[in-house]
Amino acid sequence: MARFITLTTDFGVSDYYVGAMKGVIYNINPSATVVDISHSVQSYDLLDGALTIAQAYSYWPKDTIHVVVVDPGVGTSRRPILVSAGTHFFVAPDNGVLSLVYDREERITARHITSSHYFVQPVSQTFHGRDVFAPVAAWMSKGVEPIKFGEAVDDYLRFAAPRAKAGEGNEVRGIVLKVDKFGSLITNLMPADVGGIFGGEFQIKVGNATVTKLLSNYAEGAKGEAFAIIGSGGFIEISVNRGSAAQAAQANKGSEVVVKFG
Template sequence: MEQEWRATGIVTFLSDYGIQDSYVAQVKGVMLARHPGLTIVDISHLIPAQDILEGAFQLATCWRVYPSGTVHLAVVDPGVGTSRRPVAVLADAHLFVLPDNGLVTFVLEEARSVQAWSLDRSEFFRHPVSATFHGRDIFGPVAAALASGTSPERVGSPVDPATLARLLLPALEVAADGVRGPIVSIDHFGNARTLIRPEHLPAPPERLTVTCGSLHIQGISRTFGDVEPGQPVAYFGSHGGLELAVRNGNAAQQWHLVRGMLVEVRRVRR
């Protein structure tokens, strides 16, 4: 299904470039040199180096809070300079400019309508193109062009969205008496986040147990304040998925939680 695209002049920017070096500033400089009126919003530049999964998760948590017509520039690109495609993906009237390496996985799962283009129109690039810095020389300039009103059809050739790379994740296992799935991200507070959603629950929240490693929690709460300080709590976070936390503490440190560990939700047996 073709979507109407109306640029807002807003570009969000996510990367694993860090804040110690000048990489982020270089990308912004190229975009602003092309189109000085852009509004550039940083999502995060502290994605762990080459961590596509974390980048994909962070991107998915925030794109919908921006207006339709926003361009989302995301660069976590361990395959830079190889045959992996640079792409633009139009999903529910938002444009994503990024490497085709799975970074757009969670957006694709959520979006109702998707179109995609391979970024093969070099006239939109910065030259010469570095083999190791496509964020500055390909993705940034293209994102700036799109945010200023250039149509996606002008920056690349259409590709079948079904061919876009997706991350291979352990699937949620949903059964009549429970559900289990992996921790996909641990945030700044040490909260462990999953893709388990309310519709996956086998019983009302108060009739469930949540287990991850040696951590056992009775019931799913509404918010942190439903338990005493220092106590573990399970709740549905702002991204919509089940999270494990410790009120006024750090669940990952206290309970030795790491990404990939399975979280299991079961109905209490009476």
């Protein structure tokens, strides 16, 4: 029973870590299909990992197994978990990295993975991606039922992503959640938070940039001009056509974003 297995980690691609995980999976199930979502999650950054998997998982076929390893607590008492959420499965540390998946799905079952006979032995205290998460995903892809891996738990960890807040007067305040590879500033503002920017006058201040235009595509922007756009993930982004908004605005992850209307 072959299923897709995806990998999302903060391991990068310069070390052996990802290759070792894939080797473990293929040793257990040579018929598996293993695909990388990203290995460029910011190191130790649970919110970045949560954003990455939440933006990608729903585009995969039902019953896909998503291995998500952003795990600064590896080797501690934090639990490994197997989660069924909607029509997808997730194998990850219980540290909140699946929080945005939990927000999007109504049907969630989480299990504490305790059946160590499925692990690669001996289990390293520093590499559960290889010795715990990868083999569990591989055995699942061969048809082992979730109940075989451990008991259900309902106290799995989750955190709330930063939300937009009302400021003084006609203001909405948010933050930059992420800077993507192109230098675009991905904010936590959704269109519903800032409805006044559609057809009305507005200013968005982030870093040292002031944005007054909402465009429908990147190419509409003048060279070097910072503008707002609704990104593919549904968030308001600040971008520069063929340039870096992060550099232009001298802003980064965590920078405050202030929207003023009128």
